[in-house]
Each structure stands twice: as C-alpha cells, then as structure tokens.
Amino acid sequence: MKTKLLYVLLFAFGITYGQFPTNGLIAQYEFTNGSFTDAISSANLTQNGTALTQVADRLSNATNAVNLNGDYLTRSNLTSGNNITYSFWVKTSTNSNDLKTIIDDSQKNSTNNNFSGSQIGYTIMLKNGKIVANFRMQHRA
Numbered sequence: 001m002k003t004k005l006l007y008v009l010l011f012a013f014g015i016t017y018g019q020f021p022t023n024g025l026i027a028q029y030e031f032t033n034g035s036f037t038d039a040i041s042s043a044n045l046t047q048n049g050t051a052l053t054q055v056a057d058r059l060s061n062a063t064n065a066v067n068l069n070g071d072y073l074t075r076s077n078l079t080s081g082n083n084i085t086y087s088f089w090v091k092t093s094t095n096s097n098d099l100k101t102i103i104d105d106s107q108k109n110s111t112n113n114n115f116s117g118s119q120i121g122y123t124i125m126l127k128n129g130k131i132v133a134n135f136r137m138q139h140r141a
Contacts, residue, residue: 027075033063036073045073048104058089072101086124095129102126106136 022028027038029045034054036045049071057065086103094100106121122135 031057031064031066034066043075045075045103048072048074058091068100068102070100072104074104090126090131092126092129094126097128099132100126102131106134 025040027043028040029036029038036047038044049069051069052071053067053069054063055065055067056062090102101123103124104121106119106123120136122133122137125132125134
C-alpha cells in the first residue's frame with residue numbers, strides 16, 4: 001500500500017509545475033530575445049548605458065535574460081498605488097561596496113542616489129552581493 005501511495009504522489013508531483021501569477025499585474029517583462037517591452041500596460045523599460053548583453057536565462061533559453069554589465073533599466077512612468085512587488089532572479093559574482101543600479105523607477109538624482117523636494121519612486125540596487133532598495137513614496141489621504 002505504501003508503494004502505491006508513493007507512486008501516486010510521485011506522479012502527482014511529476015505533472016505539477018511552478019506557475020507565475022498574472023492577475024492584477026501592472027507590468028510584466030519577459031526579456032524574450034532581449035526585449036524590454038511590457039506585455040501588460042506598455043510601460044516599457046529603457047536601457048541606460050551600452051554594455052548590456054543578452055544571455056541564456058535560468059532555464060537555458062538563449063537570449064531570454066540580460067547581463068547588465070554596469071548598465072541599468074528605467075521606466076518612464078512611475079507606478080502609482082500602494083502595492084508594489086518585484087520578482088526577479090539575480091546571479092552575480094560582484095561583491096563590491098558601491099551601489100550597482102538594477103531598476104530605477106524614480107525621479108531622484110541618479111548621480112548621488114538621493115531624493116529631494118517632492119520627488120518619489122524607488123531604485124533596486126546591488127551592494128556587497130545583496131539586493132537593496134531606496135524608495136520614497138507619498139501618501140495622500
């Protein structure tokens with residue numbers, strides 16, 4: 001009986017797979033063939049710099065991931081609302097103390113990573129091999 005149960009469980013786990021939720025997404029970037037096009041709301045990413053290259057993704061699909069090589073990505077329109085979630089994979093051998101920008105969705109001064117006045121937004125960066133975020137939001141009652 002235990003063997004039959006084991007086979008049933010193995011079969012059930014064998015046909016299941018990880019799914020990406022898509023309900024309520026504001027933007028979705030798949031980087032298919034290095035594309036920065038948003039499939040949901042046309043909030044396309046813009047490359048800042050010229051060193052970015054296309055590489056194979058974590059599933060070995062050719063040109064479905066990007067190597068930033070010091071470049072970073074920005075969006076022209078800031079996200080509004082109270083809920084923001086980013087999901088992405090980062091593979092790095094960089095372990096430096098300086099901030100390496102990954103995504104900049106802010107109005108801040110990019111030369112010193114500081115906000116001033118009524119500027120809002122967020123920046124996702126890499127520092128010492130770890131992901132860090134710098135953000136400033138405005139709440140209106």
